[in-house]
Amino acid sequence: MAGFFGLSMALFLIDFQFYGNRDVEQAGTPMILSFLFYIMIFAATPDPGVWVLLPEIYPTKVRGTPMIIGTFCLFAGSTLVIQTFPMLRG
Numbered sequence: 477m478a479g480f481f482g483l484s485m486a487l488f489l490i491d492f493q494f495y496g497n498r499d500v501e502q503a504g505t506p507m508i509l510s511f512l513f514y515i516m517i518f519a520a521t522p523d524p525g526v527w528v529l530l531p532e533i534y535p536t537k538v539r540g541t542p543m544i545i546g547t548f549c550l551f552a553g554s555t556l557v558i559q560t561f562p563m564l565r566g
Contacts, residue, residue, distance in 0.1 A: 478521070479517060479518075479520065479521020479522055480521070480522070482517040482521065483514065483517050483518060483521070483522075486510060486513045486514035486517055487514065489506075489510040489513065490507070490510045490511060490514065493506055493507040493510055494507075526550065530543065530546050530547075531543055
């Protein structure tokens with residue numbers, strides 16, 4: 477829960493940098509720091525849970541192939557979100 481609170485605070489900081497600062501020159505460094513803060517919180521809280529939970533679902537004898545499929549689905553989903561975000565933002 478604390479991780480998701482930290483993620484929401486990081487997203488609030490990113491939002492403030494997008495809409496709170498009208499001068500693009502001044503928003504550069506705080507914007508980068510806000511994104512780094514988000515990445516740091518995500519890497520420390522919910523992200524490891526995916527990589528710990530995914531292999532525990534499958535038995536040891538067949539773990540290789542389902543891990544390949546699961547990892548591919550995670551990366552394909554992330555790629556889909558990244559590629560469609562500019563269209564959704566409008």
